[in-house]
Amino acid sequence: MVKQYDVAVIGGGPAGTAMAYGLVAKGKAVVIIEADLWGGTCPNRGCDPKKILLSAVEAKQASAHLQGHGLTGVPTVDWPALMATKRGYTDGINDGTLHGLTGAGIDTLHGEAYFQADGQLTVDGEVVTATDYVIATGQRPAILPIKGHEYFQTSTDFLDLDTMPKRVTFVGGGYAGFELATIVRAAGAEVHLIHHNDRPLKAFDAKMVQALMANLTAQGVVFDLGVDLTAITKAADGLHLQAPDFDLTTDLVISAAGRLPNADHLGLENVGVTFNRHGVQVNGHLQTANPHIYAIGDVSDTPVPKLTPVAGYEARYLVDELTDSSAAISYPVVPTQVYAAPKLAQVGLSAELAAQQPDRYTINDLDMTAWFSYYRVQAPQALAKVMVEKATGLVVGASVLSDIADEMINYLTLLIQQKITLPALQKLVLAYPTPASDLQYLY
Structure with a gap:
């Protein structure tokens, strides 16, 4: 007999887990489904491990600022030791998250969720039945579709590097490019950041961005602006990044060209749910075109930055919406930051x-x-x-x-x-x- 749930949550990251905990506290029967790591991107391969790596950068730079002002000698970044510290945190996230969910009385399923042609949700073929469904599947790094794109690695790969290459290049002038370039340069590698126009971090104040770039340039980060990369080829001396009148050789190239919503593998077209490159379309109640399917967090197309605390805010709202209907969501002011130097x-x-x-x-x-x-x-x-x-x-x-x-x-x-x-x-x-x-x- 198929168990009937009040709510099935698809995605075990910050949005989905907050949703599940909130619902079970209200007495709802909940199942949460995850296809990859419990805990999601932020604690496993995103904001948390990134900031652990940044801690060493901050300490090194704080020491560098005080040279001749009370301190002598700038420490060096021990990358393997720093990575071991990061893994000391991230290695426990998956099991810890799963243990917390089951301990709270939340059913869990590990596998690929998919809405079939008849509208039923299955997880690796097993039917899951609920009154309402919440999509909280987050985003993934985008890979530029250029010749040689198979040589790209992503922020996920970078955050688990065993050793630091001598030359690292980031393609894309957004948050990830600036933040990871800062870490790489502090760790002693040569760093290039390639951006297709002359206005990286376009969501931020232009004067402030210019000042940030000047600081990073002084630290040794090389900005290649107005370069629309066309191909990557592999040779004996490394990876060649090519564009008209441009050829750069590097050891590691990271695609930092934004993120894509994880909405294209769920069978949403079978249940009348629409999405585009910005995410799953929702109304002011985070409800999709299908009245029993909702979307929250990074996968949803909402007018706010895609951030972990925003995901939690939306989850708390939707818990109230599903248990005691409320007004349309109203967002507070949302701060955003680039963890560069x-x-x-x-x-x-x-x-x-x-x-x-x-x-x-x-x-x-x-x-x-x-x-x-x-x-x-x-x-x-x-x-x-x-x-x-x-x-x-x-x-x-x-x-x-x-x-x-x-x-x-x-x-x-x-x-x-x-x-x-x-x-x-x-x-x-x-x-x-x-x-x-x-x-x-x-x-």
Whole structure:
């Protein structure tokens, strides 16, 4: 007899597991299905292992900044030891996630989920029956479809490298390209980053991106802009990356040209669910064209960045939607950051849009390099753009470039989301001297 579930969740990553835990806490019968590693991309081969590798980079660069200012000698990155530390974390994710799910009373299935022509969901041929279905299958790295594309490796491969090659090239000027190039350069390899036009990280403030690139160039990262790669060939001296009037030889080439939704292998066309390169189409209730199928997290086509905390936010919303119907989802302001060196982060209204309405917004363009928070660690550069609404005095957007931009953007997110004015902020007593005590000078 086929077991009847209230909800079947397809995908055992941050979105799917948050969904399953939330539903079982409300008394629902839940099954969660995963085809690969339990825990998903973020803890296994994404944000978490990346940041473990970045920890060594941060320590090395912090030491480098203080040479001649109290420290002597810059440490080197021991890549095998660093990778062992990363694996000490990631090796336990799959089993730990699975144990947690089963311990909570959630049924689990490992295999490929597919909606058959008759609309039934099967997992490696086994029928799974539920009232509602939630697609939370995430994304995967995209591979550029050029001649020799089989020589590309991805961020997944990079995050499990046993040894660091002498020459590494990233193709694509997005988050992954910048972040992994930063790690590779700190580990001592020669690094090139190829981008097809002259505007990498196009979602971020252009001035801030230029400043970040200048910092990385000073560290030895080579940017090859306006290069539309056409082919990769293998020779005795390495991999040759080719474009008109361009030929670069490297030992490892990583496709960092964005990510694709894992929606093309589920048989969604059999159940009336549509998707494109941005993800599964959903309405304001995260519901697809099929009223009993929903999509959350990176696989869904929603107007917010594809981030782990956003996946959790959507999961919590949908738990409420499926157990006690609610209004359409309303997103808070969502900060995004590039973990390069220095870090680049932004939230809310951009300076570009604010500049189009000068009567409404003030743009505070700040060079904070000489401020105490950055002077004490001899940071080479710290910049901020803060957008303030004139009528209310509220911060409505910010872009930050510094070694602690990821920390500062969270403070700024709180100021925006909670609508904290400067007088209200100044009624608080914050620990000094800290980055938080600098906030009052950003308005």
